[in-house]
Amino acid sequence: MGNSVLDDVFDNFVNGIRLFKDREVLRHDYIPDKLPHREDQIRLLGSTVAPVLKDARCSNIFIYGKTGTGKTAVAKYVLSHLESKAKEYGAQVKFCYINCRMTGSEYRVFASLSQSVGLSIPFTGLSVGEVFERFRSGLDQSRIIFIIVLDEVDSLIKDRGDAFMYELTRINETLHKSKVSIIGISNDLRLKEFLDPRVFSSLSEEELVFRPYDAGELRNILLERSKLAFQEGVLSDSALSISSALAAAEHGDARRALDLLRVAGEVAERQGAKAVTEEHVRQAEKHIEHNRVIEALKNLTLHSKLVLLSVYHLNKPSATTGEIYDVYNELCGEMGAGLLTQRRLGTLVNELDSMGLVNARVVSMGRYGRTKKIRLEISRGLIRDVFGGDNRFSQLLSYSPKITNKSSN
Template sequence: MRERENILDEVFAHFLKGSRIFKNREVLRHDYVPDNLPHRREEILRLGEITAPALKGSPCSNVLIYGKTGTGKTAVVKFVLNKLAQKAEEVGSPVKVCFVNCRLAGTEYRVLAALCSSINVKVPFTGLAVGEIFDRFRKNLESQGIIFIVALDEIDALIKIRGDELLYELTRINEGLNQSKVSIIGISNDLKFKDLLDPRVLSTLSEEEMVFKPYTADELQDILMERAKIAFYDGVLSEGALKLCAALAASEHGDARRALDLLRVAGEIAERKGDRRITEEHVREAQERIEHDQVYESIKSLPTHSKLVLLSVYLINKMDPDRCFTGDIYNLYLEICEQMGISPLTQRRVSGLINELDVMGLLNSRIVSLGRYGRTKKIGLGVSRRIIMDVFSEDDRFRYIISYKPKSISLRQNDS
């Protein structure tokens, strides 16, 4: 405990002294929109052309934008809309823009509330029917006579949970408006998201479509370079470190978000160690830490029975990795349940849980046939034993189980 405090003291001291690494850490956050977006010139121009008619008071086409995470969709849309709003103010066009993240908003109501507040309509946080708030939105829009451009980010998240009703209403809203027009920019991470939409909505919404391709390693390098200039002091970032960040992120579907995370975490690690330069070594460590944190969180947030299954695999794996079949796991799982006074699930269900863990990458399973001795699944751990120990030793309910001695397994071993 005392050691921890000392470590913290050091961190605080560093912080108070002022960073020797970071000039401006903010620009490495992924919600930051830079002034310059390398390698997205085409996309910016295209979106600019699509939305430009709004400046002359005519409505613009609806747009649907796809692309995986970290391909610059959000940044490009925010960038273009900001410029557009600026220009509109300059020339006195009645253009209003609104950017909503649907996943963060969570419900139709809150999306609509965001739209309302962007045209200066006050609505209560909650309490109104969705239809009511929609009417208010429409009435005020009409009376103000504006060209309204709505960007709905992570629109797939809202559709998956709530259905496409809101989108349907929004695409039809122009029919009842004379003075005003609404245009929609939909942004989706999911390429198959179109399948979830009502064809009528889809045809209205996708008057224009844009697909954002993943960045290549070289492109990522340019992006990182731009940000690094602002984020770090001169000479802090080694070229090798930057290249490695780009390469690692490129191998992971060209995710700029990941690349920036790597750079930021590498910087934090260097800072904490008191080093003056960010090296490839720091980046590797950052990669491990990000990876570790993700796995750690995913295990920690598992439902109880999934944890118990994982724990069973862990224990068997520790004793005898060659004997890790579904039946063995289930027996041990039953034992542990009894130990902990938890009523166990059926084998069918546990088999399903094993599959879920397999999909998550926490387990590796493959079907094997033992001929005369049946057909089953051989299961291994997908992550290091260390990290599983870390998670479970933090949890009071499980702490004592990690050193549990399986009865059924040792018995069977004695048999043979």
Template sequence: MEDILDEIFERVVESRIFRNRDILSPDYIPEKLPHRENEIRKVGSVLAQALKNSRPNNLFIYGLTGTGKTAVTLYVLRRLEAKARQLGVDVRYAYVNTRQRDTPYKVLADIASSIGLRVPFTGLSTAEVYTRLVRALSRRSGVLIVVLDEVDWLVRRKGDDILYKLTRIGYELPAGSTKVSIVGITNDVKFVEMLDARVRSSLGEEEVVFPPYNAEQLRDILWERAREAFQPGAVDEAVISYCAALAAREHGDARRALDLLRVAGEMAERENAPRVTVEHVKKAWMQLERDRVYEVVSTLPLHARLVLLAVIKAAGTGYTTTGELYTVYRELASRIGVESVTQRRISDIINELDMLGILSARVVSRGRYGKTRMISLAADPGTIIEALARDTRLRQLLEDAPLPPKREQLIGSAGA
């Protein structure tokens, strides 16, 4: 056993593939951000007002996943903070990923922590934490920029009350105290439509839209990272171009491209291969796709998972319509004792699952009978069923009623 582990350890330590694997991490902020010069300029010009000890306008940044929103924001803020130190100006920022810190309490606690105010993990009301934060800010001067990443996640689950308070916090602070600016980041280009008009007007003082990358831009981004991340000769043009082409097909997602290249490198390393090949990329793509589908389905709200289960029951290996799906969905909801939502809401859920690539919903003409939506699974059925079966209530529904013949085998592996 020791010999086996020694071999594994040596393969990583003396890797023929990686020089610095961390450079391919989505959290890594490089010195250069290719093809985001315009966005850096826009974000920088808004936030630069802090260098004059003025409150920058609130900023709303949106675009699809993997378009560089977070990287550009943090890149600008780090440079801004460094410049402020040179000028003797007190500029700080608080970065909060609201998908991970998914309650108003946690968000406020993280903001408080950024200015040195300690808040207990639990035990206080959210209102009390907010009061303490306002009190601490009133005793300080300078500028605090609060970044709320994936802010749509928080608002969908907890409403936009905390967002409204933060965008209006300046009205509760006396003159001469900390000036607070909010930067909201979201992957959902339609998110602003969900907000209360007052929040929308406060948060959307300035807006920056990040377009998706094309294959050529993704190739440049990958080469920029690959030169530092891999050993010389471990990757070639064919591998980089293939990763870029696959990610460009997925809405120009740079994060996806980097993950793909990293996982392909890990597979080559485990095989003790001398270099990463296109075959490694293909294997990595299959693994990442399965992991993505599993993670997305596992974290969906209950009614969205019921919709997926209804599609499996109603469509089998083919298609179902919205009406048929809704009938099956209501029956499933009733069987686990939850109140069903309206057909309009189910229609919205179908659209969301379609955007996520889990379902395919296309409108077809039925001649004089009008148009209808044909709905089917767009991701691997086995992975979807495995993720649904994590919930004991849904697992029971999967086992109780027979599925179409080609899917019954998948249940056994999901329940195992």
């Protein structure tokens, strides 16, 4: 009976105590029937898009706030209600929702837009300009008001620039029978800095800012959601409170709070517990944090990985930007990658610092001015695990920089 281990796992799962009624309710993409503490934003967005019911174009609107503040949920909620109203009034309105981080390129954005007006675009092979042109003429033929939601638009703009936004915000000037309105959603409050001022002013005819939830509001959100997600009496009060407190301390992120609850439930279930307790939430937090760091490490760009490896190789309680640059220089040589300037490296260090992967603090050296001391914030083992699984980087892990050999006499 080689399967007995698995038999146990599966039987326990089937016959064990069921804590969840419906765990899907705790996922990010679940849109609930009511959105607590977002009534004002719903009203505002609703009144901004209302003109399309009388076949008039509505203003472009720009929504921003940090992750987990309900931006996507509110936009989808308002638009699905608008859709049923439009049918009722016979208004010629169509929507297209695109997550720019998932879509990943201008080509794919325009291809998705084309599909939603009924054109099929080959997966590759055309220029971006050509796809845009086909979309434009296909759209004009449809005689509709087209509302485009570009979610996480910040990720695409930082990656690819804002030329595609320029095209989109100007599109109404060349349309005769159709009109376009854009709803842009950004997790980065500083997106203005990345955008051409002309694009920004035409994109943000109306602005909507979502502030983070406080602990009390998060508790209400979790309470509503947990009634649907868990069996009755399974979730302890303390687990609910601590999940809301942890997520509020982070930055009022409902998504994180829901994650904590879901993972805590899974931990409790695996342990065969009858209820989800505070201790399960604490374990869930460690688990999520660990996974978040691993994801973050995997998704770093080439040069950020090289900068992080340089700090790893210096292996001291505090390295200076200069020292890091010297090792980075060697690693780039090893890998045949082009060097970035020392100033650009400074920006990457700050970015790694804000992600919690390194700690960079400015230290005063008395009359010698100020310098930055940088140290690793995550375990060296974690870096070895993640980079060791990547062929390009595994040999750099065992590389021994000339610079450190000199200094460690």
